[in-house]
Amino acid sequence: MEVKGRVSNSTGTIVQSEDEMDLRRGPWTVDEDLALINYIANHGEGRWNSLARSAGLKRTGKSCRLRWLNYLRPDVRRGNITLEEQLLILELHGRWGNRWSKIAQYLPGRTDNEIKNYWRTRVQKHAKQLKCDVNSKQFKDAMRYLWMPRLVERIQAAAATAAATAGSPTASASATTTITNNNNTTYNYNLNSSFEVHSGNMMLSPAIMNNNFGGSQSYTPENSSTGASSDSFGTQVSPVSELTQDYYNNVTVVNSNSNNSNNPNLDYYPQVQDQLSFLDCITSPSGLFSQQLDFQSMEPNTPWIQSNGETYNGFWNVDNILLFQQLTDNM
DNA sequence: AAGATGTTCAACCGCCTAGTA
Protein backbone atom coordinates (compact mmCIF):
# COMPACT_ATOMS: atom_id res chain seq x y z
CA MET A 1 0.00 0.00 0.00
CA GLU A 2 1.58 3.23 -1.02
CA VAL A 3 -0.08 6.58 -0.73
CA LYS A 4 1.30 9.80 -2.01
CA GLY A 5 1.79 12.36 0.72
CA ARG A 6 0.03 15.63 0.08
CA VAL A 7 0.22 18.90 1.93
CA SER A 8 -1.05 22.37 1.36
CA ASN A 9 1.23 25.37 1.08
CA SER A 10 0.41 28.76 2.49
CA THR A 11 -1.93 29.51 -0.40
CA GLY A 12 -3.84 26.31 0.06
CA THR A 13 -2.44 24.71 -3.02
CA ILE A 14 -1.76 21.01 -2.82
CA VAL A 15 1.94 20.41 -3.20
CA GLN A 16 4.09 17.35 -3.07
CA SER A 17 7.69 17.25 -2.00
CA GLU A 18 10.07 14.61 -3.22
CA ASP A 19 10.04 12.86 0.14
CA GLU A 20 6.32 13.08 0.60
CA MET A 21 5.74 11.38 -2.72
CA ASP A 22 7.39 8.27 -1.34
CA LEU A 23 5.69 8.20 2.05
CA ARG A 24 4.01 4.94 2.91
CA ARG A 25 0.86 4.58 4.97
CA GLY A 26 -1.21 1.72 6.23
CA PRO A 27 -0.10 -1.51 7.86
CA TRP A 28 3.57 -1.98 8.54
CA THR A 29 5.48 -4.70 6.75
CA VAL A 30 7.86 -7.17 8.33
CA ASP A 31 10.84 -5.45 6.74
CA GLU A 32 9.77 -2.06 8.06
CA ASP A 33 9.34 -3.44 11.55
CA LEU A 34 12.77 -5.01 11.46
CA ALA A 35 14.35 -1.85 10.15
CA LEU A 36 12.81 0.19 12.93
CA ILE A 37 13.73 -2.33 15.61
CA ASN A 38 17.31 -2.58 14.45
CA TYR A 39 17.73 1.15 14.11
CA ILE A 40 16.43 1.87 17.59
CA ALA A 41 18.50 -0.94 19.03
CA ASN A 42 21.61 0.68 17.66
CA HIS A 43 20.80 4.36 17.95
CA GLY A 44 18.05 4.68 20.50
CA GLU A 45 14.65 6.29 20.08
CA GLY A 46 13.63 9.93 19.73
CA ARG A 47 13.96 12.54 16.98
CA TRP A 48 11.49 10.52 15.04
CA ASN A 49 11.55 12.39 11.77
CA SER A 50 15.28 12.07 11.34
CA LEU A 51 15.10 8.53 12.68
CA ALA A 52 12.63 7.62 9.96
CA ARG A 53 14.92 9.01 7.29
CA SER A 54 18.08 7.51 8.74
CA ALA A 55 16.49 4.10 9.10
CA GLY A 56 15.48 4.23 5.47
CA LEU A 57 11.81 4.09 6.33
CA LYS A 58 9.40 5.81 4.01
CA ARG A 59 7.20 6.70 6.93
CA THR A 60 6.54 9.84 8.87
CA GLY A 61 8.26 10.28 12.19
CA LYS A 62 4.88 10.14 13.84
CA SER A 63 4.11 6.83 12.25
CA CYS A 64 7.43 5.38 13.42
CA ARG A 65 6.90 6.65 16.93
CA LEU A 66 3.41 5.20 17.07
CA ARG A 67 4.50 1.86 15.70
CA TRP A 68 7.30 1.64 18.20
CA LEU A 69 5.37 2.76 21.25
CA ASN A 70 2.19 0.83 20.60
CA TYR A 71 3.52 -2.32 19.08
CA LEU A 72 7.23 -2.95 18.69
CA ARG A 73 8.51 -1.71 22.03
CA PRO A 74 9.73 -4.80 23.86
CA ASP A 75 7.96 -4.10 27.12
CA VAL A 76 4.54 -3.78 25.56
CA ARG A 77 2.19 -6.20 27.24
CA ARG A 78 0.00 -8.02 24.80
CA GLY A 79 -3.02 -10.19 25.29
CA ASN A 80 -5.92 -10.11 27.67
CA ILE A 81 -6.67 -7.18 29.88
CA THR A 82 -6.55 -8.81 33.29
CA LEU A 83 -9.17 -8.38 35.96
CA GLU A 84 -6.75 -6.29 37.93
CA GLU A 85 -6.15 -4.04 34.97
CA GLN A 86 -9.87 -3.72 34.32
CA LEU A 87 -10.41 -2.64 37.88
CA LEU A 88 -7.67 -0.07 37.66
CA ILE A 89 -8.92 1.30 34.36
CA LEU A 90 -12.40 1.76 35.75
CA GLU A 91 -11.10 3.46 38.84
CA LEU A 92 -8.68 5.74 37.05
CA HIS A 93 -11.12 6.64 34.31
CA GLY A 94 -13.56 7.63 37.01
CA ARG A 95 -11.00 10.07 38.24
CA TRP A 96 -9.43 11.37 35.09
CA GLY A 97 -11.85 10.64 32.30
CA ASN A 98 -10.40 10.08 28.86
CA ARG A 99 -6.85 10.85 29.90
CA TRP A 100 -5.63 7.66 28.30
CA SER A 101 -1.93 8.31 28.49
CA LYS A 102 -2.20 9.23 32.15
CA ILE A 103 -4.16 6.08 32.88
CA ALA A 104 -1.64 4.06 30.90
CA GLN A 105 1.13 5.24 33.20
CA TYR A 106 -0.42 3.12 35.92
CA LEU A 107 -0.63 0.01 33.80
CA PRO A 108 2.93 -0.93 32.93
CA GLY A 109 3.27 -2.27 29.45
CA ARG A 110 -0.18 -1.19 28.35
CA THR A 111 -0.45 1.61 25.85
CA ASP A 112 -2.87 4.48 25.89
CA ASN A 113 -4.20 3.19 22.60
CA GLU A 114 -4.94 -0.20 24.07
CA ILE A 115 -6.70 1.25 27.09
CA LYS A 116 -8.69 3.57 24.88
CA ASN A 117 -9.71 0.63 22.72
CA TYR A 118 -10.68 -1.35 25.79
CA TRP A 119 -12.87 1.48 27.02
CA ARG A 120 -14.54 2.07 23.70
CA THR A 121 -15.15 -1.55 22.82
CA ARG A 122 -15.86 -3.14 26.21
CA VAL A 123 -17.05 -0.49 28.61
CA GLN A 124 -19.07 1.54 26.16
CA LYS A 125 -20.62 -1.65 24.90
CA HIS A 126 -21.94 -2.39 28.36
CA ALA A 127 -23.37 1.10 28.63
CA LYS A 128 -25.05 0.60 25.30
CA GLN A 129 -26.55 -2.69 26.46
CA LEU A 130 -27.96 -0.90 29.46
CA LYS A 131 -29.27 1.87 27.25
CA CYS A 132 -27.52 4.60 29.13
CA ASP A 133 -24.68 6.93 28.41
CA VAL A 134 -21.25 5.78 29.47
CA ASN A 135 -20.76 9.14 31.20
CA SER A 136 -24.11 9.11 32.96
CA LYS A 137 -24.33 8.93 36.71
CA GLN A 138 -26.36 5.77 36.36
CA PHE A 139 -23.63 3.96 34.58
CA LYS A 140 -20.90 5.34 36.81
CA ASP A 141 -22.81 4.17 39.84
CA ALA A 142 -23.24 0.77 38.29
CA MET A 143 -19.54 0.57 37.69
CA ARG A 144 -18.68 1.69 41.18
CA TYR A 145 -21.15 -0.40 43.11
CA LEU A 146 -21.61 -3.43 40.93
CA TRP A 147 -18.88 -3.91 38.43
CA MET A 148 -15.81 -2.93 40.42
CA PRO A 149 -16.73 -4.86 43.55
CA ARG A 150 -17.41 -7.86 41.38
CA LEU A 151 -14.00 -7.55 39.79
CA VAL A 152 -12.33 -7.43 43.17
CA GLU A 153 -14.35 -10.39 44.28
CA ARG A 154 -13.27 -12.39 41.29
CA ILE A 155 -9.67 -11.36 41.68
CA GLN A 156 -9.74 -12.64 45.22
CA ALA A 157 -11.52 -15.79 44.23
CA ALA A 158 -8.92 -16.46 41.60
CA ALA A 159 -6.15 -15.76 44.07
CA ALA A 160 -7.72 -18.02 46.67
CA THR A 161 -8.10 -20.78 44.13
CA ALA A 162 -4.52 -20.39 43.04
CA ALA A 163 -3.30 -20.38 46.62
CA ALA A 164 -5.39 -23.43 47.47
CA THR A 165 -4.10 -25.22 44.42
CA ALA A 166 -0.58 -24.40 45.47
CA GLY A 167 -1.30 -25.64 48.98
CA SER A 168 -0.61 -22.23 50.40
CA PRO A 169 -1.87 -21.43 53.89
CA THR A 170 -2.65 -17.89 52.73
CA ALA A 171 -5.89 -18.99 51.15
CA SER A 172 -7.93 -17.92 54.11
CA ALA A 173 -11.59 -17.84 53.22
CA SER A 174 -12.67 -15.11 55.58
CA ALA A 175 -10.04 -12.52 54.76
CA THR A 176 -11.17 -9.03 53.85
CA THR A 177 -9.77 -6.49 51.44
CA THR A 178 -10.36 -2.79 51.88
CA ILE A 179 -10.00 -0.35 49.01
CA THR A 180 -10.42 3.36 49.46
CA ASN A 181 -10.78 5.60 46.47
CA ASN A 182 -10.26 9.31 46.15
CA ASN A 183 -13.88 10.00 47.05
CA ASN A 184 -13.17 8.55 50.45
CA THR A 185 -15.43 5.67 49.64
CA THR A 186 -14.27 2.48 51.24
CA TYR A 187 -14.98 -0.90 49.79
CA ASN A 188 -14.65 -3.96 51.95
CA TYR A 189 -14.41 -7.23 50.14
CA ASN A 190 -14.06 -10.69 51.46
CA LEU A 191 -13.64 -14.13 50.09
CA ASN A 192 -17.12 -15.16 51.10
CA SER A 193 -18.40 -13.36 48.04
CA SER A 194 -20.03 -10.42 49.69
CA PHE A 195 -19.07 -6.79 49.86
CA GLU A 196 -19.86 -3.65 51.70
CA VAL A 197 -19.78 -0.04 50.63
CA HIS A 198 -19.09 2.69 53.13
CA SER A 199 -19.89 5.94 51.50
CA GLY A 200 -17.72 8.24 53.57
CA ASN A 201 -18.35 11.75 52.37
CA MET A 202 -19.27 10.70 48.90
CA MET A 203 -22.46 12.01 47.36
CA LEU A 204 -24.84 9.19 46.62
CA SER A 205 -27.94 9.40 44.55
CA PRO A 206 -31.21 9.04 46.48
CA ALA A 207 -32.15 6.07 44.37
CA ILE A 208 -29.05 4.24 45.40
CA MET A 209 -29.65 5.10 49.02
CA ASN A 210 -33.21 3.87 48.77
CA ASN A 211 -32.00 0.69 47.25
CA ASN A 212 -29.66 0.03 50.11
CA PHE A 213 -26.53 0.72 48.19
CA GLY A 214 -25.40 3.66 50.22
CA GLY A 215 -24.25 3.84 53.77
CA SER A 216 -22.99 0.47 54.84
CA GLN A 217 -24.83 -2.30 53.14
CA SER A 218 -24.14 -5.81 52.10
CA TYR A 219 -24.90 -7.44 48.86
CA THR A 220 -24.31 -11.05 48.02
CA PRO A 221 -23.99 -11.65 44.36
CA GLU A 222 -24.73 -14.86 42.66
CA ASN A 223 -22.20 -17.57 42.43
CA SER A 224 -18.97 -15.94 41.53
CA SER A 225 -18.52 -17.87 38.34
CA THR A 226 -20.65 -15.04 36.90
CA GLY A 227 -19.53 -16.00 33.48
CA ALA A 228 -22.62 -15.47 31.34
CA SER A 229 -21.46 -12.82 28.96
CA SER A 230 -20.76 -12.46 25.34
CA ASP A 231 -17.51 -10.81 26.17
CA SER A 232 -14.42 -12.72 25.29
CA PHE A 233 -11.34 -10.72 26.02
CA GLY A 234 -8.26 -11.33 24.07
CA THR A 235 -9.34 -14.30 22.08
CA GLN A 236 -8.16 -12.66 18.93
CA VAL A 237 -4.50 -13.23 18.29
CA SER A 238 -2.87 -10.82 15.96
CA PRO A 239 -0.79 -12.61 13.36
CA VAL A 240 1.35 -9.53 13.07
CA SER A 241 2.07 -9.71 16.77
CA GLU A 242 3.23 -13.29 16.53
CA LEU A 243 5.38 -12.46 13.57
CA THR A 244 7.12 -9.53 15.14
CA GLN A 245 7.67 -11.44 18.35
CA ASP A 246 9.36 -14.12 16.32
CA TYR A 247 11.59 -11.49 14.83
CA TYR A 248 12.84 -10.49 18.22
CA ASN A 249 14.18 -13.97 18.64
CA ASN A 250 16.42 -13.38 15.66
CA VAL A 251 17.48 -9.82 16.22
CA THR A 252 21.22 -9.71 16.70
CA VAL A 253 21.18 -7.20 19.54
CA VAL A 254 19.18 -9.26 21.99
CA ASN A 255 20.09 -9.13 25.64
CA SER A 256 21.08 -12.69 26.25
CA ASN A 257 21.15 -12.17 29.99
CA SER A 258 17.41 -12.10 30.24
CA ASN A 259 15.77 -15.24 31.43
CA ASN A 260 12.22 -14.25 30.65
CA SER A 261 10.78 -16.98 28.53
CA ASN A 262 7.21 -15.77 28.28
CA ASN A 263 7.68 -12.61 26.34
CA PRO A 264 10.28 -12.80 23.63
CA ASN A 265 10.18 -9.05 23.38
CA LEU A 266 11.75 -8.79 26.79
CA ASP A 267 14.84 -10.55 25.55
CA TYR A 268 15.41 -7.53 23.44
CA TYR A 269 14.88 -5.02 26.15
CA PRO A 270 17.55 -4.72 28.78
CA GLN A 271 15.26 -3.51 31.56
CA VAL A 272 13.03 -6.35 32.60
CA GLN A 273 10.72 -5.32 35.37
CA ASP A 274 9.81 -7.73 38.08
CA GLN A 275 6.07 -7.75 38.27
CA LEU A 276 3.99 -8.11 41.36
CA SER A 277 0.49 -9.40 41.44
CA PHE A 278 -2.46 -7.19 42.29
CA LEU A 279 -2.98 -9.02 45.56
CA ASP A 280 0.66 -8.79 46.43
CA CYS A 281 0.31 -5.06 46.30
CA ILE A 282 -2.88 -4.69 48.24
CA THR A 283 -1.77 -7.08 50.94
CA SER A 284 1.90 -6.44 51.32
CA PRO A 285 3.86 -5.82 53.30
CA SER A 286 2.05 -6.43 56.53
CA GLY A 287 -0.92 -8.65 56.36
CA LEU A 288 -3.35 -10.53 54.27
CA PHE A 289 -6.15 -8.51 52.69
CA SER A 290 -5.92 -5.82 55.27
CA GLN A 291 -4.05 -3.03 53.54
CA GLN A 292 -5.81 -0.14 51.93
CA LEU A 293 -5.10 0.41 48.29
CA ASP A 294 -4.68 4.11 47.83
CA PHE A 295 -4.85 4.87 44.14
CA GLN A 296 -4.25 8.54 44.82
CA SER A 297 -0.80 7.97 46.17
CA MET A 298 0.28 5.38 43.68
CA GLU A 299 3.15 6.35 41.48
CA PRO A 300 2.87 5.92 37.74
CA ASN A 301 4.42 2.79 36.35
CA THR A 302 4.26 0.98 39.64
CA PRO A 303 4.79 -2.58 38.45
CA TRP A 304 1.99 -4.23 40.29
CA ILE A 305 0.07 -5.89 37.50
CA GLN A 306 -0.05 -9.62 37.40
CA SER A 307 1.58 -10.91 34.28
CA ASN A 308 -0.68 -13.84 33.61
CA GLY A 309 -3.45 -13.63 31.07
CA GLU A 310 -6.66 -13.73 33.03
CA THR A 311 -9.66 -14.26 30.82
CA TYR A 312 -12.50 -11.88 31.30
CA ASN A 313 -15.82 -13.57 31.74
CA GLY A 314 -17.90 -10.42 31.75
CA PHE A 315 -20.14 -8.89 34.30
CA TRP A 316 -23.42 -7.93 32.71
CA ASN A 317 -25.23 -11.17 33.11
CA VAL A 318 -28.97 -11.30 33.59
CA ASP A 319 -28.89 -10.98 37.36
CA ASN A 320 -26.76 -7.90 37.31
CA ILE A 321 -28.73 -6.23 34.58
CA LEU A 322 -31.90 -6.79 36.60
CA LEU A 323 -30.19 -5.40 39.65
CA PHE A 324 -29.04 -2.41 37.67
CA GLN A 325 -32.55 -1.83 36.42
CA GLN A 326 -33.88 -1.97 39.95
CA LEU A 327 -31.40 0.69 40.89
CA THR A 328 -32.15 2.97 38.00
CA ASP A 329 -35.92 2.60 38.01
CA ASN A 330 -36.11 4.89 41.01
CA MET A 331 -33.72 7.50 39.71
C1' DA B 1 -22.04 -22.34 2.70
C1' DA B 2 -22.51 -17.62 2.25
C1' DG B 3 -23.79 -13.14 3.21
C1' DA B 4 -24.83 -9.87 7.00
C1' DT B 5 -23.63 -7.99 11.13
C1' DG B 6 -20.73 -7.17 15.08
C1' DT B 7 -16.13 -6.70 17.28
C1' DT B 8 -11.38 -5.67 17.71
C1' DC B 9 -7.42 -2.96 17.30
C1' DA B 10 -3.61 -0.96 14.44
C1' DA B 11 -3.05 3.14 12.26
C1' DC B 12 -4.10 7.70 10.93
C1' DC B 13 -5.72 12.52 11.65
C1' DG B 14 -5.90 16.93 13.60
C1' DC B 15 -5.07 19.65 17.41
C1' DC B 16 -2.23 21.25 21.16
C1' DT B 17 2.03 22.33 23.61
C1' DA B 18 6.90 22.88 24.44
C1' DG B 19 11.22 23.96 22.72
C1' DT B 20 14.10 26.65 19.85
C1' DA B 21 16.01 29.69 16.40
Added chain:
DNA sequence: TTACTAGGCGGTTGAACATCT
Protein backbone atom coordinates in the same frame (compact mmCIF):
# COMPACT_ATOMS: atom_id res chain seq x y z
C1' DT C 1 7.67 38.17 19.82
C1' DT C 2 7.00 35.21 16.14
C1' DA C 3 7.44 31.24 13.29
C1' DC C 4 8.59 26.75 12.89
C1' DT C 5 9.25 21.92 14.27
C1' DA C 6 8.81 17.76 16.98
C1' DG C 7 6.41 15.18 20.00
C1' DG C 8 2.32 13.91 22.46
C1' DC C 9 -2.54 13.23 22.94
C1' DG C 10 -7.46 11.98 22.16
C1' DG C 11 -10.74 10.94 18.55
C1' DT C 12 -11.79 8.36 14.57
C1' DT C 13 -11.42 5.08 10.81
C1' DG C 14 -11.29 0.88 8.37
C1' DA C 15 -9.40 -3.78 7.52
C1' DA C 16 -9.38 -8.21 9.48
C1' DC C 17 -11.61 -11.39 11.98
C1' DA C 18 -15.56 -13.55 14.58
C1' DT C 19 -20.23 -14.56 15.08
C1' DC C 20 -24.86 -14.78 13.64
C1' DT C 21 -28.67 -15.83 10.50
